Amino acid sequence: MTSWSLEALLADLHSSVTEQLARARRTMGHPVAKGDVAESIWAQLLAGYLPQRYKVAKAFVCDSEGRFSDQLDVVVYDRQYSPLIFEMDNQIIIPAESVYAVFEAKQEIDAAQVGYAAKKIASVRGLKRTSLPVPHIGGSSPPKPLQPIIGGLLTFESTWSPPLGSSLAKALADADDDSRIDIGCVAAHGWFACDDAGCHVINDQGKPATAFLLELIARLQGLATVPMIDIRAYAKWLND
Numbered sequence: 001m002t003s004w005s006l007e008a009l010l011a012d013l014h015s016s017v018t019e020q021l022a023r024a025r026r027t028m029g030h031p032v033a034k035g036d037v038a039e040s041i042w043a044q045l046l047a048g049y050l051p052q053r054y055k056v057a058k059a060f061v062c063d064s065e066g067r068f069s070d071q072l073d074v075v076v077y078d079r080q081y082s083p084l085i086f087e088m089d090n091q092i093i094i095p096a097e098s099v100y101a102v103f104e105a106k107q108e109i110d111a112a113q114v115g116y117a118a119k120k121i122a123s124v125r126g127l128k129r130t131s132l133p134v135p136h137i138g139g140s141s142p143p144k145p146l147q148p149i150i151g152g153l154l155t156f157e158s159t160w161s162p163p164l165g166s167s168l169a170k171a172l173a174d175a176d177d178d179s180r181i182d183i184g185c186v187a188a189h190g191w192f193a194c195d196d197a198g199c200h201v202i203n204d205q206g207k208p209a210t211a212f213l214l215e216l217i218a219r220l221q222g223l224a225t226v227p228m229i230d231i232r233a234y235a236k237w238l239n240d
Contacts, residue, residue, distance in 0.1 A: 014207030017045055018187045021156040025107060039073045039105040042154045046076060049213055054100065054220065055079045059092040061099055063127035064233035068093070070123040074103040074154070078226045084234060096127040097229040100220055101150035109186050110159040114171040118179035121151030125178045131227035147223040150216070153184040163189035164202045172199045183219065185212035 024037040039058060047056040054076050061069040075094060079085070082098035102124050104117035131143040160167040163186060172181055172194055185191040190204035191212040203211065 010210045011207050013049075013213070014187075014209040014211075017041065017209040018156070021187055025156060035105070035107065038107055038154075038156065042103065042105045043074050045209070045213065046074065046216075050076065050217065050220070053078065053080045057092045057094070059094050061096050061102070061124045061127060062086075062093050063096045064130055064230065064236075065128050066237065067127055069096075069127060070120045072102040072120055072124065073105040075099060076101040076103075076150075076220070081226060082229065083231065084229070095229060095234070096124065096129045097131070097227055099124060099149055100147075100223060100226065101152065101216070103152040103154050105154045107155060108157045108159050109153060109155040109168070109184070111167070111171045113155070114153065114168075114181065115174075117151075117153040118175050118181055121149075121181065122176075122179040125149050125151070129227060130230035130233050132230050134228050144225075144227045146227060148182075150182050150219055150223075151180065152216075153181050154187075154212075155185070156187050158186050158189055162204075164192060164204050168192065169199050169202065183212065183215060185209060191215070 020041045021038060024041065043056050043058070050056070055078070057075055057077070058071065058073055059075040059077075060071050061075065077094050077098045077100060082095065084095050085098070086093040102121055104113075104120050106113050129146050131146060133140040133143050158164065158168070172192070175181065180194060182195070183191070183193045185208050187209045189208065190202065191208045192199060192203065193201040193215060
């Protein structure tokens with residue numbers, strides 16, 4: 001009888017992602033088409049393996065003051081407790097309170113792409129998020145403090161040599177709290193993570209796509225649920 005192998009299962013997940021990204025790079029003749037396919041591959045990975053409480057989409061993010069973010073390639077958001085998800089002309093708009101994480105997906109990582117992703121992430125983190133007291137059978141709990149929105153960058157290759165060396169660390173370090181990239185994956189080479197202590201994890205071993213996925217899930221677990229959205233703050237935009 002053939003025995004199961006957890007090691008093989010995790011390795012195969014990484015191989016599937018990298019093979020799809022490599023195939024898109026080889027066969028797609030137009031840069032926009034390559035980018036669209038790369039976004040789709042990463043979105044499918046997250047949609048397929050994150051718990052069902054999380055949804056994944058390419059989207060804009062809005063707030064109750066009427067401001068909108070740039071469009072993000074991959075937005076991980078709550079659908080269990082979020083009453084407002086807008087769709088217009090095939091464009092999805094998600095209220096800021098519902099967002100757990102945002103990612104840019106590119107073919108390659110370099111200093112320009114790090115800066116571009118950081119700007120996109122900052123456009124979401126700069127939005128206002130409401131948080132109401134949470135009613136329960138014993139009364140109510142205070143408003144939940146706003147959890148940090150995870151920001152990331154997902155690519156297949158790196159233009160640097162070495163791929164995850166000092167050049168990457170320098171590019172990632174050039175950011176403030178709003179624009180910081182917290183986690184990312186360069187599927188062909190490794191993954192990285194940053195926090196308040198700096199970009200202390202740059203890993204070029206193992207199966208990067210799988211390692212990134214597991215680290216993202218762990219970080220999402222730490223965020224628990226989104227805050228209770230103030231619906232009336234959005235209702236003020238209704239015309240009489």
